[in-house]
Amino acid sequence: MKKSLYLSFFLFASIFSQRAHSQQIQVQSPDKQLKVVISVADGKPVYEVMLNGKTMLEKSPLGFVTNEGDLSTGLKYLKSAESKVDKQYTQAKIKKSEVRYEANKVVCSFENAKQQKFDLVFQVSNNDVAFRYEIPTWDKRMTCVVQQEATGFKFPAATTIFLSPMMGPMGGFARSAPSYESGYEADAPMGKNGPNKEGYVFPGLFHVGNNGWVLLSETGVSSLYCASHLSNGTSDGLYTVEFPNPKQNNGFGSTGAAMALPAATPWRTITVGNSLKPIVETTVPFDVVEPLYEPSKDYQFGRATWSWILWQDNSMNYKDQVSFIDLAATLKFEYILMDALWDTNIGKDRMKELVQYAKSKGVDVLLWYNSNGPYNDAPVGPRNKMNTSVERKKEMKWLRDAGVKGLKVDFFGGDKQETMRLYEDILTDANEYGLMIFFHGTTLPRGWEVMYPNYVGSEAVLASEMLVFSQQVRESEAFYATLHPFIRNSVGSMEFGGVLLNKFLNKGNQKGNERLTTDVFQLATAVLFQNPVQMFGLTPNNLTDVSAFEIDFMKGMPTTWDETIFIDGYPGKYTVIARRHKNTWYVAGVNAEKEVKKLNLKVPMLAGKKVNLYADDKDRKSSVKEIQIDKKGNISVEIQPRGGFVLR
Template identity: 30%
Template sequence: MKLKNILLSFIVLSFCQSWSQKIVVQSPNKKNVVALYAMDSNNKGEWYLKISQQTDKNTTEILPKVSLGISRSDQDFSKELLFLKATKPKLVKEHYELPFGKKLVRDNEANEVVVSFENPGKAKLNLIIRAYNDGATFRYEFPEKKGSYVVNDEFTAYQIPKDSKRWLEKWNTANEGLYAESSDDKIVQQEWCYPALFNSSDKSCWFLLHEADLDRNYCGTKLSNTKDSNIYKLTFPDPKDGRGTGEPKPSISLPWQSPWRVISMGSLADIVESTLVEDVSTPTRFKTTDWIKPGKVSWNYWSSNHGTKDFKTVCEFADLAVAMKWPYTLLDWEWDGMTNGGNLEDALKYIHSKGVKPLMWYNSGGDHTWVSSTPKDRMLTHKNRVEEFTKLKKLGVVGVKIDFFESEKQNMIQYYLNILEDAAQFEMMVYFHGCIVPRGWSRTYPNLMTYEGVRGAEWYNNVPEFTNTAPEHNTILPFTRNVVGAMDYTPVTFTNSQYPHITSYGHELALSVLFESPLQHLADRPEGYYELPNEAKNFLKEVPTSWDDTKLIDGYPGQEVTMARKKGANWYIGGISASERKEITKKIKLEFLAEGVNYQAVLIADGKHDKAFSSKTMVVNKNATIDVKLLRRGGFAVSLIPIQN
């Protein structure tokens, strides 16, 4: 209560100053500050936000200007906005859990202020601002009760200081590009995917731009700096996306709220460990979630692009799941054309006889995709989905992988959410490929297990380029794409696909910890796992796919990353290097371990060459360090299990 009174006094004091100057909202820990400014002195006109971070020594200006405004088909809400009022600050405080993800227990805590404006037509616009300990968020609201309109444009734009470093991915509808680092006079101007990572000019603060709580009342957006290299404006989907189907501008009905505009900020550890995207998203209305079960999956496509067409191959991957104690196996595309000793029903019967649960692939269907692979239209309409989910439930299938969406227009957002809602009625888990990146939906629809939306291991099938770009790419993803939600990279391969990998075996093993996905598809062929030494094989049997806690130990995007994740009382560590030139030696401090507990640590690191391991078992506690040597493009994994006295 005392803290709340102090915050109230601080913000009210700000309100008593000239409105043209600013309204200030501070995070609960007073570190992050969001200030609202008017462009002129009469509380009327254009408004913008300034976002900064305060420390004991200085204040870092993270975003000197975030332009605001929105335009509807009937009128504009950007140029001549008259300030009406601001609410008293409200402490948002929420405690919740998710059955999977980087953390089990979440705390959604922020200070919130709602600022009300009026345009020349007397129509109202609210700006809802929140300051979090790990970032800031804001959203627009039309509070009036009636009216339906098209949104012509949203003017939200982030001004980035010129000498800020940035890591961005060129826009593509599948979100499967590479992140590129740029700064100073080497800034490329084009459209960009979410999320976008930046390091402040003074290097003291990192921030990640994204959006969350996107619902059926809007479209997905992207970032564009085509007009000014240092101003990243939100833009709507291209009319050509989805083969031209659907409208690029969203239609809304009042009352209405936009998605949250999300700025995660702080140290690299603050970014990696943040759950802000899910914190601000709508809580689930599911009555039960005990049927939602994360786990590892055997998957035949990476090693055999037509593997599911072959009954014997399907059986081999079911046997792999049994041998490795993985609960699931995926029947990917072409299951409807299965031959060589059996068909789909035979395969499902075999899989169930082994105690493994099947997942099945579907084409999203419809005119929005060029891909004709069957079955194509069984997920396209509510009627089709109900019929298909009814069949799948009888066949004992527990989840579906749905592919090829190719658009983030409003009609496609509605399609995603319709699938999730219908699937939930049948207690069916879902994951998307060729798709959007996470927008917080896993909190609202916890049957959404994972998304692709990443340049993952299947690109070893597609182009020779990935052989050389993967090591660096792998060290960027934990700071960018995987921060905002589950990522179906399909990692941990030791043999080669069409094109080889040059990451070490230790690097590949570490990805099982570094890359978070509640359904983790381990992509290698059976012999790739059977031929592993026992320590590595046991690690892949035991490593979880959902976590109680996540800690970044150290790293830098494009160079290296080491992370620790907790499940129950156990901890797991994964670390990789992208270095092409030199081996490195790391000292891993174990300060995150429980006080007064000894752990058996099994270290599995690079061996004498990149296709060999070295293993070591030791007893450690939180005061210990582990020394580990990484080869070029190398890596390591550690399990830490409490020793029972």
Template identity: 25%
Template sequence: MTIGNMDLSVDSVPVRSSVSTVTEKLYPVSGKTTTASSHEMDELTATFVHQTGLEWQVLLRVADDGVAVRYAIPDLQGVGSFDIDTTTLDLSAFDRGWLLDYQTWYETPRFGRDCSELDDGDYGLPILLRDGGDTYVLVTESDIDGSFSGAHAVIDASAQTLRFQQADTAVEIVRGNVTPWRVFIVGDLATIVESQLVDELAPPTHPMMRDASWVRPGRAAWSWWSDFYSSAQLHRQKHFVDVAAELGWEHLLIDCGWEETWVPEIVAYASRFGIQVHLWTIWHDINGSEKLQKLALWRSWGVAGIKVDFMESESKDRYRWYDSVLQETARLGLMVNFHGSVIPRGWARTWPQVIGYEAIRGSEYYVFYNDLPLTAEHNVIQPFTRNIVGAMDYTPIALTAPGRTTSDGHELGMSVAFECGITHFADSVDAYQARPLVARLLSELPASWDETKMLTGTPDTEAVLARRSGDRWFIGAVASGPARIIDVPLKRLGLGTWQSWIVTDDAESGSLAASQSVVHGVLKVEVAVDGGFAAILAPEGAALFRSTPISAEAAPAVEPKLALLDFSGEASLTVSPDAALRVPPGWHAADNGAGSWTVTAPETLREGALGVVTVERSGHRGVAVVNHARLIKPVIATVTPLSTLPMLAFMNESGPVERNQSNGGGNPNDGQRMNIAGVEYETGFGVSTPSSFDVHIGPHADRLVGHVGIDAETPHTSARALILGDGRLLFSTELVHGSAADAYDIDVQGVTILTLRTEQRSPVAAHVDWAAIHLTTNQSNAITSRADR
């Protein structure tokens, strides 16, 4: 390595060395196995001194299934600069490799290539190499944090070398270990696939995660892939919960487009079935201490995890961001799934709340690039490369993908052959229910695996993996190439006779078919072109099928569900005696006994704002079942733009109801400046017909003033707009695109909840702007309130 422009490989001499044995235990929560295990490695520490007097070290660990090397400078004075790592791997002994072209989010296709045909260039880790016989080497990294940057491989084809290239041109370092472990897993393919060396080299579980019992691996329903804008639709998310409960799944992921108005409601609805809700976010929305506080708010609603997207960097600065997210999610009790991310480098051991990474070209690509289907060759390589180093959120089983070239059996086989802490299934739950064999298999899959074994295959032909849960083995196969019979040896699963249920492609019908038989020794399965299969094996006399739908249980009681805070910022709640309260950050709850609580809002809470109080008690499958109350600080200002107040509920044809912009499309914040017949407006709401949303305005509101019309972005449309107060019609008008906005000035004294609704009149949806809409306050009541305060 070169440090501060000093090449330490020149003019350095060895001065001492020591050998020790490292003995540790793994307690995995998810992954290839959730069975605790011990491991032992020999460690050599070789100390060198440079002619300048700088001492530096090579640390080498040797395990049964590989070796790892890192560098350290134990007595570095102050801060140094790590310029380049010149460590090289000689490629001349290898005949073939399986690689991918490097990009910072690892979503290029993986491919196999003879080493003699490799090009100069940058390649992403992990890389699998074959020595010409039955020995393979997997090259990757482990144990990285915000003290260093990630690396990729640089291959010099003419010199036949591979070296590590860190992301930053120069990395600021301090004393101690200055590089991650460079890892070389060595052995036959079964040894490589089943290795846990990357996790074994990572630091032990962080003290913040010593109790990881709340981390829950499993299966998730996910609507974004099949219905792009459905994440903004509460009724669609409830449907996915309903089917997930029938299939016995554990999680629901709500992707881009969710709106905080109804997230507590879906959390409560899902919790009745023991289903936990995870929310998508983009990394820079939780970057920095202030933005990171959003996580505490989401957790206070009962959210169980987050999917963080678009990090797309290996820099030291980005790893510092990872450090902050890892610590905060551990503190709050949030599971985390990293997308647009780096590859796993051992965090599953140190931070077991990390239950997934993307870092793979998976089913998402059908959404954006349906003219570039995922190939069977790309899929077959994954269990021998990417999935070895950790959880892989490929989002499998995209049965309705346009242009797909893999068979249905291939897609189904991925549900077992690919592993992720939480497996998010790509397709619509309706697509799975429409295929009873698929629904049966997905309902039987366990939440986690006790053991993983590779049974047969190569990265160029097929991957057949077996994963055990209790006394049952689940087998998943993905294959590339022509139709054929795959012989799957069962010896590694133990001696004896097995009853089997196999789902594979049926050549005659062109769909899936299932068969049951008693097998021992070898399982013979016919697969289609670019095919695959999935199977369940159970001992003779044991039940093959064990899943049962999850029924809803009652939520804890809370009264009132909607209340105003008094002049001191307090409200009283009565809840089920066996329930506890979870309040937003900055709020406080005092238990008065017998189910009586006093909740106090922070003094900084602005007028009209609300806090969601979560009431929870133990429920299905160890998951808290929850209910919610909303506590509101009354509005007493003279004039209040309605768009500054929270919604209590909404329904909108396309995406969320937008604030201070037109509706735009189906994504949040995708509208434009509101424009009605050429007149632009700064404030208001943008909706798409049909729509409806509720706003709490009481008790001091006097009049509602504003304009309503159809935005310029939807020509040739018409609609009806209505305003209701506590369910009573206060105003209605017919709207036509191109006409000037209709103005209104409505008496809303005595109204508590205002409902703004639109109805569709044209063949296509109209985008309606509730523009420049504001409340005026009954000042006689407001003055009294101010005096009380």
């Protein structure tokens, strides 16, 4: 009898253990250092993330709600399947040109009480996690609307945040917000609400105490979904995925995502590291997406002059644009960007003349457009040319025939699915006419460098124009510069419009809005800030009023990189990054602190080599000298407050 009871108990315990185990799925990175555990708690799917045995994310919610059913609760685990991902690709527009992506993949199937099923897909590579939901057809249902997500990220108690607040709808210039142009809260406690109820934009950086660092973002957002952002966090460390505010884009368009089934949501990405090295060097936003179409031509990247940033609206005339074409030719830049109001101040007929003049100087032309249509009140033109298919295609045909090579399209102000469709429509139409596209007044690019072959970058940052307009931003310039390589520029190309060598940020360069950072700081940002087409803020007077070596530096400055390596830094304090273009290495650093930063750096890529050191002294005077890096790749540098250095 006792033997029979013991056997029954053993069989029951064994079955229970198997059932419990079947509802806890683990997937590890190829190097086995990173682990994700997926389970179901009271009918709700959750996941947790560990690195080297340390908790980076505690049990965090998963799932979503549609108009057809709730797929976030009352769920039953069905099965899972494991596989491997091994992908190699070449991409000139990101921080690394040759990439190999290896990951372990698990697909977990769930269903709700209505027997509606979905798959939860996790891909775990060394230091990166990417996951999404894949939805099949449900009975005769071929469509659904995802109304909200339960997706969240729960951090341990010791975590501090580095987050940028989401701007409120229909605010800012001419009611064109949100445009991802807020500052940052750095090393702030969790649970602190932002300046409004809108939460925070992607990407978000989190310092998990002694455990390490986590960078959150999303990628693969196309016309098939809305873009999302992070909620305000709770006091116990939970941040959830939030959909756009209904008031965005003048209230036009839905806030969820209408999907034709079968369908997949965008990928949410989690980059983790004991140090900041994996945060800076990650390529996961590009690893998990694919091109949506073939390029119609071989698009050429490079540098551009840009009169508007310092000479402003008054510079949009034929004479001033000729002077900036000549400047581009002297600097050996590939492009000139002609900004707002060219349509009224120059006109199409004379613009054709300017394009031909630029071509005679070996310079190509990029033109500015307003995206707005009915979405905001931005008054500057060209207006109402990019928001409808009929007008857009007529305009793009004229642009191609005139010899224009690309467009800067401005003032989007929303993350709704309809807005994502507008981005995609502009990009796909432009590709048909051989035009590159970059966006300002815009959302974060989410894998677009790979998805759209003619896409060449976005602003989506508190960029150089705010240095002209705001004393507070000028005072914080170095602070923000030490954040971007770890956060915004880590997940996507960032068209900042920098390298301002005027001492005063205006046309006269005599008085007014004084630049507070050094010249070498500015040169360093040309390395620190990555975008395949860079609009630099140099002006004709810089050819004679700054040191000749600074101009020579900019003449040789590349905008595409084959390799990016984190050297040293702490976000908000100082940053040192190395980038390689072909066989040439650049190591650049800036200092946001009030004291001189003395650093002992390891730069093995320069070991035993003679290099040029660009630096500035306590009097803000810049200089360049040749130095020898020792055979072990060690070097000591000093970075002045609001200063920088570059090794080349």
